[in-house]
Amino acid sequence: MAVLDDTREMDPVTTVPALPEADTPAPKPRDVSTRRGLGDRIFRGGASLSGVLVLSVMVAVGLFLSIEATQALRSTGVSFFTTSEWQPDRNKFGIAAVLLGTVVIALVAVAIALPISIGTALFITEVAPTWLRSTLVALVDLMAAVPSVVYGLWGLFLLQGQLVGVSRWINAWLGWIPVFNVAGADPHSPLSSASVYTASAFIAGVVVAMMVMPIQCVVMREVFSQVPLGEREGAYALGSTRWGMIRVVALPFGRGGMIGGTMLGLGRALGETIAVLLIISPRFDINLHILEAGANSVSSLIALRYSEASGFGLSALMAAGLALFAVTLVVNFTASWFVARSRSGASSEA
Amino acid sequence: MTALMDDLATSTATPPAGTAMPFVTTSPLTTLPDRRDAAGVPQHRRVVGHISRHDVMVIVGALISAVATTMLVFGRFTPLDGQPGFTVVAFVLFLAIYAVLVSLTESLPAVVDRVMTALLATAAIVALAALFSVVVFVLWRGREALSKPNFYLEDLSVTGPLDPLEVGGILHAIVGTLVMTTIALIITVPLGLACAVYLTEAKGRGANLVRTVVTAMTALPSILAGLFIFATWILILGNQRSGLAASIAISIMMLPIIIRSADVVLRLVPGNLREASAALGAPQWRTVWHVVLPTARTGLTTSVILGVARGVGETAPVLLTAGFTATMNANPTKNPMVSLPLAAYELVRSPQPELIARGFGAAAVLMILVLALFTVARIFGGRPAGRLSKRQAKRAAARSTADLARFTSRQEGVS
Numbered sequence: 001m002a003v004l005d006d007t008r009e010m011d012p013v014t015t016v017p018a019l020p021e022a023d024t025p026a027p028k029p030r031d032v033s034t035r036r037g038l039g040d041r042i043f044r045g046g047a048s049l050s051g052v053l054v055l056s057v058m059v060a061v062g063l064f065l066s067i068e069a070t071q072a073l074r075s076t077g078v079s080f081f082t083t084s085e086w087q088p089d090r091n092k093f094g095i096a097a098v099l100l101g102t103v104v105i106a107l108v109a110v111a112i113a114l115p116i117s118i119g120t121a122l123f124i125t126e127v128a129p130t131w132l133r134s135t136l137v138a139l140v141d142l143m144a145a146v147p148s149v150v151y152g153l154w155g156l157f158l159l160q161g162q163l164v165g166v167s168r169w170i171n172a173w174l175g176w177i178p179v180f181n182v183a184g185a186d187p188h189s190p191l192s193s194a195s196v197y198t199a200s201a202f203i204a205g206v207v208v209a210m211m212v213m214p215i216q217c218v219v220m221r222e223v224f225s226q227v228p229l230g231e232r233e234g235a236y237a238l239g240s241t242r243w244g245m246i247r248v249v250a251l252p253f254g255r256g257g258m259i260g261g262t263m264l265g266l267g268r269a270l271g272e273t274i275a276v277l278l279i280i281s282p283r284f285d286i287n288l289h290i291l292e293a294g295a296n297s298v299s300s301l302i303a304l305r306y307s308e309a310s311g312f313g314l315s316a317l318m319a320a321g322l323a324l325f326a327v328t329l330v331v332n333f334t335a336s337w338f339v340a341r342s343r344s345g346a347s348s349e350a
Numbered sequence: 351m352t353a354l355m356d357d358l359a360t361s362t363a364t365p366p367a368g369t370a371m372p373f374v375t376t377s378p379l380t381t382l383p384d385r386r387d388a389a390g391v392p393q394h395r396r397v398v399g400h401i402s403r404h405d406v407m408v409i410v411g412a413l414i415s416a417v418a419t420t421m422l423v424f425g426r427f428t429p430l431d432g433q434p435g436f437t438v439v440a441f442v443l444f445l446a447i448y449a450v451l452v453s454l455t456e457s458l459p460a461v462v463d464r465v466m467t468a469l470l471a472t473a474a475i476v477a478l479a480a481l482f483s484v485v486v487f488v489l490w491r492g493r494e495a496l497s498k499p500n501f502y503l504e505d506l507s508v509t510g511p512l513d514p515l516e517v518g519g520i521l522h523a524i525v526g527t528l529v530m531t532t533i534a535l536i537i538t539v540p541l542g543l544a545c546a547v548y549l550t551e552a553k554g555r556g557a558n559l560v561r562t563v564v565t566a567m568t569a570l571p572s573i574l575a576g577l578f579i580f581a582t583w584i585l586i587l588g589n590q591r592s593g594l595a596a597s598i599a600i601s602i603m604m605l606p607i608i609i610r611s612a613d614v615v616l617r618l619v620p621g622n623l624r625e626a627s628a629a630l631g632a633p634q635w636r637t638v639w640h641v642v643l644p645t646a647r648t649g650l651t652t653s654v655i656l657g658v659a660r661g662v663g664e665t666a667p668v669l670l671t672a673g674f675t676a677t678m679n680a681n682p683t684k685n686p687m688v689s690l691p692l693a694a695y696e697l698v699r700s701p702q703p704e705l706i707a708r709g710f711g712a713a714a715v716l717m718i719l720v721l722a723l724f725t726v727a728r729i730f731g732g733r734p735a736g737r738l739s740k741r742q743a744k745r746a747a748a749r750s751t752a753d754l755a756r757f758t759s760r761q762e763g764v765s
Contacts, residue, residue: 036633036634037633039633039635039636040633040634040635042635043633043634043635043638044551044552044634046544047544047545047547047548047551047552048548048552048556050540050541050544050545050547050548051544051545051548051549051552051556051557051560053541053545054541054542054545054560054564054605054609055559055560055563057602057605058563058564058566058567058605058606059563061567061570061574061575061578061602064578064581064582065574065577065578068581115473116473116476116477117473117477118473119469119470119472119473119474120470120473120474120477122470122473123470123471123473123474124474126470127467127470127471128474136474136478138728139478139481140477141724142481142721142724143477143480143481145656145659145660145663145720145721145723145724146481146484146485146663146717146720147662147663147664147665147691147713147716147717147720148663148665149663149665149691149694149695149713149716150484150488150663150694150713150716150717151484152695153488153491153694153698153709153710153713154483154484154487154488156698157487157491157698158483158487162433165433169435210480210484213477213480214477217477241459241460241462241463242463242467243459243462243463243466243467244459244463246466267569270571271569271570271571271572271573272571273571273572273573273665273666274665274666274669274691274695278695278698278699298571299571299572299573299666302573302574302577303573303666303669303670306577306580306670311585314581314585317577318577318581321571321573321574321577324571324574325569325570325571325574328569328570328571329566329569331569332565332566332568332569333565333566336565
């Protein structure tokens with residue numbers, strides 16, 4: 001304190017300028033507008049042109065789909081959302097079954113992928129030794145880059161055989177829960193056919209989960225790696241274990257990113273075509289028994305029916321596609337909203 | 351040690367010359383502990399986060415015990431069966447036994463910590479096992495096709511469904527993928543990068559609108575891009591199914607991806623670089639061309655390569671727009687053209703084992719292509735904007751040495 005008292009006795013270093021006389025006009029702000037040269041005007045024009053071009057392409061896709069879809073929507077009206085059959089030529093079609101099927105497959109995928117992606121993201125940021133970290137990051141990114149047809153082949157030829165056993169096991173022990181019920185199956189009989197369990201929404205969901213997991217994991221890892229070091233070390237300094245630190249610091253900090261990443265994965269799962277198409281056998285009724293053979297999704301419906309469709313059938317397919325697009329759009333914007341308003345929002349650009 | 355302490359004491363007591371503030375402190379506020387006794391004792395850095403032999407033994411013991419107990423339960427006591435059930439029961443038992451073993455020596459929070467760590471590690475192992483399984487399985491099923499040189503040099507035009515793998519290959523699909531990707535690159539790279547530059551340079555309502563629409567378009571399911579091109583280009587405009595149509599569909603998928611990631615990379619360019627360039631009198635286009643783009647080059651390369659990796663593996667839009675053919679066709683404007691993912695998809699749906707093997711071969715080639723692209727992206731990218739690699743730093747140093755020599759020679763010429 002003695003030091004501060006001494007400084008007070010010194011002369012003031014800052015001098016206050018003398019105020020202008022009262023009758024002088026008030027100073028106006030300087031004009032700082034930029035005069036751009038020819039090169040800059042060409043550059044900005046070109047850049048804006050490309051922006052407008054991209055915008056018009058994207059808007060054209062959306063508008064065209066909407067306009068084409070209205071023809072089908074007008075002829076069915078509200079029943080488009082409640083009908084589960086798909087017979088455009090007899091004017092009896094709707095997305096109740098396919099859209100629900102898409103959502104069911106996506107939910108199964110997210111339910112399986114979520115624990116794995118959270119665990120992997122936390123393992124990479126918190127547990128793994130430094131030398132292993134970059135390798136793991138690269139491998140997870142690689143998983144995201146593997147084409148979906150490769151996952152589809154893997155699911156169809158390898159995973160399906162393994163998962164039939166899992167389906168049977170779940171049906172045997174949890175069959176009393178309606179979702180896991182399978183019509184016409186007797187899991188306790190060793191002679192029962194395995195075919196009642198194949199081509200189900202569950203198997204398609206597991207395969208899609210493998211595609212969704214890395215997408216979720218990338219977002220979550222990014223968020224967890226931005227947990228403030230001070231809070232992290234504060235938890236340790238208070239005697240926390242590693243899990244205690246994760247529970248009270250990392251998870252609350254990363255909540256927004258975790259929700260955002262999950263929904264981003266959900267959006268991808270909803271739009272997946274080829275892997276689902278390879279695995280499921282299509283059916284057109286509302287089916288919530290995920291272990292039962294047969295499932296359907298909007299994108300696989302389009303892939304199956306586009307070639308045989310008449311003009312009106314194509315319009316119906318576009319209406320279905322538009323409904324799917326609306327769902328994925330809502331999911332994606334909700335995801336970015338969650339990420340942006342969370343404390344970890346700085347990572348939303350990743 | 352004592353000399354150092356004396357040094358510190360004097361330096362705090364007398365203020366350095368030139369300080370305006372008069373210090374009147376008489377004694378140092380910080381006292382260093384007297385370490386004279388410890389001078390001769392060798393010091394070791396403490397290891398935190400160390401795995402002792404005891405920890406390893408506990409894990410291995412719990413694992414063996416869990417497997418043995420599960421085998422006993424499954425084989426002797428209950429009529430449980432099936433590999434998945436075995437794995438689940440063994441894993442739950444492992445966690446329980448591990449918790450008990452740790453609790454012998456540790457407190458409750460430590461037990462929870464260890465069990466949760468084991469769970470996190472399990473999640474990572476499951477993820478890696480899945481990736482490993484995918485890669486190995488596809489390579490293994492495709493090995494017979496991949497080992498034949500004709501697989502890369504012939505198309506399937508003269509190959510019957512029952513022909514052995516020595517006849518025919520997927521050259522047409524490889525060429526198709528290359529042609530489609532090249533066209534898609536020609537469309538997306540200039541347009542995507544220019545649009546990303548527009549988003550970062552021309553701030554304002556227009557840029558925000560474009561950014562929102564591009565973000566929305568990343569949600570577009572890929573099959574809808576195909577359906578759009580199928581309905582407009584092929585049905586309304588009456589064009590054939592061709593490689594060009596597929597390229598446009600792929601471009602619609604790739605554009606938002608490239609723009610989004612390039613936008614992020616460009617925004618990471620430090621603002622002071624832009625301001626320095628503007629302060630030196632450079633117009634905006636020169637700043638972008640000579641400062642912003644070179645600084646973000648690695649990141650931009652990565653964003654393009656990631657977009658390509660996505661575009662190469664895209665099956666659904668190609669299915670709708672390119673048609674399927676077994677013959678070689680290098681002309682993108684006429685006749686159907688097939689790409690690697692589409693060939694894999696169509697081939698594995700046939701019942702013939704030879705065709706399925708070819709399908710796996712095509713998938714393996716596609717996977718290797720994507721892995722190669724990805725590795726290239728890793729080598730180029732992975733570094734934030736402005737941070738140079740060793741070689742780049744060396745080149746930059748050489749350039750500035752040359753500049754210095756030029757300046758000095760010019761000054762000598764003047765004087």
